Amino acid sequence: MSTASSPRPPYATGSLIALVALGGAVGTAGRYGLALALPVVGGWPIATLTANLLGAFLLGLLTEALVRRGPETTGLRRLRLGLGTGVLGGFTTFSSLAFEIERLVSGGTAGVATAYAAVTLLGGFLACFAGIWWAARRQAAA
Template sequence: MALTSTRRRASIHAHRDPVLLGVVFLGGAVGTAIRSLLGDAFAGPSGTWPWTTLSINLTGAFLLGLLLEGLVRSGEDTGGRRLVRLGVGTGVMGGYTTYSTFMVETTDLPWPMATGYVVATVVLGALLAWAGIRAAKAFVPIGGTA
């Protein structure tokens, strides 16, 4: 029975599976709550460098690279790994990172500062995602557990 249920669930696209949608929804609520709490606790004045949003997006990029590479190295995208990928990766990290706030804050900055903020976010985000991938490669053996 469990094997049939697992096979059926694996054959359903994630966007059509109510259980997987629920996992993403709950993860997104958790990630958004964390981001909101951090944003409120460390809010800076409008028109100043948005350190909180930058920090959130950069840590999110690193953690997502670490998580996804660790999951890939640990086995196929099925069962618990699929739930973790969708719940934590898509849900929590999707709610935690905030590129919409990043863009809104960019419009509140003077042009030279806004340009620096965009470049810093994109370049450092890519570097930190790469660092997360490298860290997972160093610590998660292929076929190991993540």
């Protein structure tokens, strides 16, 4: 016999939307600061690469840490939406990645563009799993 679980509360509430928007503004400002601090090196947009790899690691870490805390509460939901969707969603950037790859290809450096795309995708995947591993390890040690 199965029991129906209670439905999740709606996401489209003013306070949650504001939380995601505020987090997104913070994350975007962080990415902008990173872009000012890190130059392009050898055609590689280091700031975008750093933001995406660091963001993937932190998203993996946050997700694992929240899952290990148990069922989602209102506080955990706000944390997930504010930090994950908001801050880290604004900090990471697929649109800049796509623009930079197109810029590299149209600039005649398709090899650099291909390497940059591959490093970003594979590195992001590995960074995410490193974040998951680290959060799991820290929880097991606690």
